Amino acid sequence: MSAHDWKNIGPLESIPRSGSRRLCLRQAGRPIAVFRTRDDEVFALIDECPHKRGPLSEGLVSGKTVTCPLHNWGIALDSGEAVAPDEGRAGPIPLRVVDGNIHVYLPEPAVEAIA
Amino acid sequence: MYINDDLARIPPIAQLVVIGNGMAAMRTVEELLKHEGGKRYRITVFGAEPHVNYNRIMLSSVLAGDKQLDEIVINPREWYEENGIRLITGDEVTAIDRDARTVTSANGICVPYDRLLIATGSKPLAPRIPGLELPGVCAFRDIADVDKMLAAARTHRHAVVIGGGLLGLEAAWGLRQRGMSVALVHLMPTLMERQLDAAAGQLLQRDLDRRGIAFFTEGQTKEITGVDHAESVLLEDGREIPADLVVLAIGIRPRIELAVAAGLEINRGIVVGDDMRTSDPLIFAVGECVEHRGQVFGLVAPIWDQAKVCGARLAGDQAAIFASKALSTSLKITGVEVFSAGALMAADESDEEIMLRDESSGVYKKIVLRDGRLVGVVLYGHVVDGQWYLKLMRDKEDVSALRERLVFGKAFAEAESGGAQAVDYEAMRDDTQICGCNGVCKGDIVKAIRTLKLTTLSEVRAHTKASASCGQCTGQVEEILAYAAGVDAKATKKTVCDCTEADHDEVRAAIRTQQLKSMDAVRAALAWKKPEGCHKCRPALNYYLLCEWPGEYQDDASSRFVNERLHANIQKDGTYSVVPRMWGGLTTPAELHAIADVAEKFKIPTVKVTGGQRIDLLGVKKEDLPAVWSDLGQAGLVSGHAYAKGLRTVKTCVGKEWCRFGTQDSTGLGVKLEKMCWGSWTPHKVKFAVSGCPRNCAEASIKDLGVICIDAGYDLLVGGNGGVDVRVTDLLVRVSTEDEVLQYAGAFMQLYREEAHYMERSAPWIARVGIDYVKRRLVEDAEGREQLCQRFLYSQTFARVDPWHERASGVAAEAFQPLPELAGALA
Numbered sequence: 057m058s059a060h061d062w063k064n065i066g067p068l069e070s071i072p073r074s075g076s077r078r079l080c081l082r083q084a085g086r087p088i089a090v091f092r093t094r095d096d097e098v099f100a101l102i103d104e105c106p107h108k109r110g111p112l113s114e115g116l117v118s119g120k121t122v123t124c125p126l127h128n129w130g131i132a133l134d135s136g137e138a139v140a141p142d143e144g145r146a147g148p149i150p151l152r153v154v155d156g157n158i159h160v161y162l163p164e165p166a167v168e169a170i171a
Numbered sequence: 172m173y174i175n176d177d178l179a180r181i182p183p184i185a186q187l188v189v190i191g192n193g194m195a196a197m198r199t200v201e202e203l204l205k206h207e208g209g210k211r212y213r214i215t216v217f218g219a220e221p222h223v224n225y226n227r228i229m230l231s232s233v234l235a236g237d238k239q240l241d242e243i244v245i246n247p248r249e250w251y252e253e254n255g256i257r258l259i260t261g262d263e264v265t266a267i268d269r270d271a272r273t274v275t276s277a278n279g280i281c282v283p284y285d286r287l288l289i290a291t292g293s294k295p296l297a298p299r300i301p302g303l304e305l306p307g308v309c310a311f312r313d314i315a316d317v318d319k320m321l322a323a324a325r326t327h328r329h330a331v332v333i334g335g336g337l338l339g340l341e342a343a344w345g346l347r348q349r350g351m352s353v354a355l356v357h358l359m360p361t362l363m364e365r366q367l368d369a370a371a372g373q374l375l376q377r378d379l380d381r382r383g384i385a386f387f388t389e390g391q392t393k394e395i396t397g398v399d400h401a402e403s404v405l406l407e408d409g410r411e412i413p414a415d416l417v418v419l420a421i422g423i424r425p426r427i428e429l430a431v432a433a434g435l436e437i438n439r440g441i442v443v444g445d446d447m448r449t450s451d452p453l454i455f456a457v458g459e460c461v462e463h464r465g466q467v468f469g470l471v472a473p474i475w476d477q478a479k480v481c482g483a484r485l486a487g488d489q490a491a492i493f494a495s496k497a498l499s500t501s502l503k504i505t506g507v508e509v510f511s512a513g514a515l516m517a518a519d520e521s522d523e524e525i526m527l528r529d530e531s532s533g534v535y536k537k538i539v540l541r542d543g544r545l546v547g548v549v550l551y552g553h554v555v556d557g558q559w560y561l562k563l564m565r566d567k568e569d570v571s572a573l574r575e576r577l578v579f580g581k582a583f584a585e586a587e588s589g590g591a592q593a594v595d596y597e598a599m600r601d602d603t604q605i606c607g608c609n610g611v612c613k614g615d616i617v618k619a620i621r622t623l624k625l626t627t628l629s630e631v632r633a634h635t636k637a638s639a640s641c642g643q644c645t646g647q648v649e650e651i652l653a654y655a656a657g658v659d660a661k662a663t664k665k666t667v668c669d670c671t672e673a674d675h676d677e678v679r680a681a682i683r684t685q686q687l688k689s690m691d692a693v694r695a696a697l698a699w700k701k702p703e704g705c706h707k708c709r710p711a712l713n714y715y716l717l718c719e720w721p722g723e724y725q726d727d728a729s730s731r732f733v734n735e736r737l738h739a740n741i742q743k744d745g746t747y748s749v750v751p752r753m754w755g756g757l758t759t760p761a762e763l764h765a766i767a768d769v770a771e772k773f774k775i776p777t778v779k780v781t782g783g784q785r786i787d788l789l790g791v792k793k794e795d796l797p798a799v800w801s802d803l804g805q806a807g808l809v810s811g812h813a814y815a816k817g818l819r820t821v822k823t824c825v826g827k828e829w830c831r832f833g834t835q836d837s838t839g840l841g842v843k844l845e846k847m848c849w850g851s852w853t854p855h856k857v858k859f860a861v862s863g864c865p866r867n868c869a870e871a872s873i874k875d876l877g878v879i880c881i882d883a884g885y886d887l888l889v890g891g892n893g894g895v896d897v898r899v900t901d902l903l904v905r906v907s908t909e910d911e912v913l914q915y916a917g918a919f920m921q922l923y924r925e926e927a928h929y930m931e932r933s934a935p936w937i938a939r940v941g942i943d944y945v946k947r948r949l950v951e952d953a954e955g956r957e958q959l960c961q962r963f964l965y966s967q968t969f970a971r972v973d974p975w976h977e978r979a980s981g982v983a984a985e986a987f988q989p990l991p992e993l994a995g996a997l998a
């Protein structure tokens with residue numbers, strides 16, 4: 057994990073509590089969502105629901121679960137796993153908070169900016 | 172071709188190669204993985220089709236428009252990945268080398284096997300006639316065929332289906348549903364002659380004829396004519412039927428070429444024993460490609476049994492045995508109920524046929540008895556007892572005692588002999604089969620419901636697979652759910668969600684009486700199990716607080732569904748739709764110009780007139796929303812709240828101003844109603860309509876609030892609903908002035924807002940509390956009505972804000988933009 061593989065996406069406050077935002081960066085062409093829980097924990101997932109690729113960043117965040125806006129699947133924020141009995145996983149992306157700024161792990165060349 | 176080769180590799184212990192990625196193959200793999208012994212395989216699956224495993228049965232529903240292709244996927248790619256299965260789609264296995272123990276594909280992929288599973292299904296049969304090669308001719312077997320048919324239905328008119336069996340009839344019905352003119356050619360005098368006797372076949376033909384399918388029975392096809400596309404179907408007797416699309420559905424034949432070339436024992440299909448092994452003990456076969464004890468298969472029920480046995484055997488179980496059972500057939504055409512099993516008629520004089528025929532209601536039943544046992548049943552028009560008869564047949568039960576009553580069905584037969592009237596699930600034996608496709612019995616369902624505490628149909632489907640294939644048993648599964656979950660008294664109390672023991676009314680009462688003014692306060696007062704609630708209760712609490720404390724409670728955006736948060740409707744591809752308000756359905760050239768300009772400027776792909784008399788701009792990018800709204804706002808257009816649990820549209824007809832029948836100014840009244848009520852938040856969406864006379868062109872009688880103008884004034888109707896369960900309105904009252912209409916409307920809105928449960932439309936609410944209650948509150952209590960209306964108008968002073976205008980001028984701007992990368996690399 058080389059240092060420049062960690063992208064600084066700005067302060068924790070730029071994400072609404074119990075909410076989420078999509079990044080302008082993608083991983084291998086797939087969008088990324090960063091979530092902030094009510095208790096200020098942050099997580100990042102590939103922003104595609106394992107069901108039909110609904111944008112998880114538009115879902116409702118309760119505890120450590122986001123509910124997909126398209127057909128209400130629940131997805132665990134930490135593992136990306138769908139809540140049983142649904143099955144599937146949205147890829148989790150490593151993330152850390154340094155000095156109040158969020159850094160996500162997006163190694164080159166997987167990263168590309170949205171055109 | 173697609174291969175998911177990036178799987179985390181599990182150490183290969185034994186290689187299992189599967190030829191065919193269809194229903195039989197993947198059900199076998201699912202069964203195999205349930206066993207501990209299943210873990211010792213490294214599995215590779217070849218599928219000739221480019222798709223993952225899907226529910227082939229449902230192709231009929233896709234064709235008829237009842238289901239989307241993506242809804243019939245059984246196992247998505249992730250499933251293969253998670254189970255470590257190497258999946259190769261769009262590539263056909265072309266050779267099996269039994270000496271080298273390898274299979275080779277068309278693309279040259281060669282994979283060694285320790286065990287091989289052949290599940291190649293079957294091929295559609297084609298008649299030997301000229302013209303089969305013409306474009307416009309297809310079979311009905313896979314997604315590619317359905318794509319062809321749907322494409323033809325979009326651009327062409329005439330379809331001819333050849334074959335009057337289950338498949339042909341479902342194809343014909345689907346194409347008819349898609350708006351084509353459909354003719355069906357069938358060789359025999361009656362339809363589905365192998366599953367139905369002549370009488371039932373004729374009833375079926377009569378019903379489908381009424382639904383616009385033209386039948387050519389005893390029709391032998393001679394030729395499909397056309398130059399570079401199909402043009403017509405020519406019959407031996409000289410009749411010619413125009414055809415842009417010809418669907419062949421005359422039958423299927425096991426797909427056995429590979430097995431033949433590999434030297435396996437073959438008859439009509441690949442011969443397998445009770446252990447599902449072919450003549451080579453390392454090679455198994457399941458599904459429509461096999462022949463077991465002289466029998467070949469064309470329905471999933473026995474195939475699921477084969478899969479179970481084959482999966483167990485592969486996992487090392489030495490005892491599993493496949494035995495075929497009596498099968499039943501039904502037809503998946505909405506509104507046509509057909510069921511048959513076993514013998515269609517008496518084989519000789521010692522057999523007995525008992526028939527019941529009710530011409531006017533279109534019901535026909537026939538049972539065939541042999542030595543006091545049921546050996547056959549044909550049902551038309553009323554088929555709920557189908558599985559019950561099937562069970563009597565399978566169990567070879569002695570039915571002599573029931574003989575006289577048997578044909579009248581289960582309830583009657585058992586009632587007379589002391590049983591219960593309705594279906595008695597308590598008394599029903601646990602091994603009574605409910606879902607024919609998946610072989611799920613009553614006992615399995617009840618057990619799953621009780622041990623896993625299931626409360627919804629979809630949960631039962633997910634855990635038992637009952638009603639998950641063709642869906643015919645859905646009603647019964649729902650009844651069992653009611654029976655089994657009803658025992659648990661707590662499950663019948665409709666709590667707001669799993670976070671709480673309180674129901675909706677209790678929550679509302681607590682908010683009011685204990686003056687609770689925040690969600691945290693409600694959750695604390697009522698001992699919520701999760702401190703933060705869940706996606707079900709949060710929107711409900713947010714609404715209840717908003718309704719109770721207008722002007723005081725601050726709306727919580729994070730508890731709102733995305734549509735209500737972004738003030739636009741999310742679409743399946745993640746873009747949004749924008750529907751501006753058109754008051755009472757009226758618009759102006761200037762507004763239309765503004766809409767046209769916005770659509771061009773932002774390259775909005777679809778502009779559509781909605782079912783609610785306004786215009787929808789579909790496919791708007793999220794980032795563009797504020798700018799789109801800003802442009803629309805300049806022309807005076809505001810949000811139509813097409814996304815809100817609030818007032819949607821007020822449909823009107825032209826009324827007195829233009830229409831020769833109009834009795835009042837229905838358009839003007841509609842505009843007044845909409846101006847009064849827009850922007851309000853309600854438990855669920857609310858729709859109004861005003862019609863200028865009882866011809867009711869605005870469809871007021873299926874709206875939450877409908878007004879029908881008459882000479883003497885206005886009839887106010889409430890509690891109507893289109894949608895899933897259509898409900899016609901109840902008449903609330905007749906009034907004589909517009910002012911009264913407006914006051915009643917305000918009072919009705921407020922009563923609904925204060926007393927209905929969140930997510931309950933006015934129709935189920937009134938069905939629950941009764942129209943008499945609503946009349947008592949609104950009609951008989953004039954003072955109460957006045958107060959309700961006042962409370963509504965007060966709350967409207969905070970609600971009538973255009974959310975688009977706010978956001979176009981910068982409110983919550985960041986919500987519409989992706990997060991930027993800031994400093995780049997972290998030092």
Ligand code: SRM
Pocket residue numbers: 740741742748750779780781782783784785786787811813819820856858873874891892893894895896932
């Ligand atoms: C756009 C529109 C279809 C169209 O192209 O005409 C439409 C589109 C949707 N309808 Fe509808 N309905 C539309 C008129 C209707 C009508 C006709 C009417 O209003 O006269 C009905 C039947 C009348 C009724 O509601 O009683 C209707 C009954 C439904 C239902 C079933 C409601 C029910 O109680 O059973 C749903 C599902 C729901 O709300 O839970 C639904 C849900 C939807 C949703 C919101 C599905 C969703 O959750 O995404 C669709 C949003 C599409 C979008 O993004 O715009 N739509 N929908 C119509 C918008 C009208 C408008 O101008 O606002």
Ligand SMILES: Cc1cc2nc3c(=O)[nH]c(=O)nc-3n(C[C@H](O)[C@H](O)[C@H](O)COP(=O)(O)OP(=O)(O)OC[C@H]3O[C@@H](n4cnc5c(N)ncnc54)[C@H](O)[C@@H]3O)c2cc1C
Pocket residue numbers: 190191192193194195196217218219220227228229230231262263264265290291292293311312313338341426429457458459460468469470471472474501503608641
């Ligand atoms: C429109 C329609 C409606 C139906 N309705 C019903 C119903 O209501 N009830 C019911 O019980 N049954 C119904 N059936 C029948 C049911 O779908 C079949 O019995 C079932 O799909 C058979 O499963 P299978 O795995 O044997 O064959 P399939 O599901 O056809 O799977 C075989 C797969 O193997 C692939 N394949 C073949 N050869 C190779 C090769 N050499 N290499 C790689 N892949 C290969 C094929 O492309 C195919 O995808 C219906 C069928 C159709 C077409």
Ligand code: SF4
Pocket residue numbers: none
């Ligand atoms: S617009 Fe309405 S009817 Fe049409 S697909 Fe969507 S929800 Fe169904």
Ligand code: FES
Pocket residue numbers: 105106107108109110124125126127128129
């Ligand atoms: S796409 Fe997420 S639930 Fe369907």
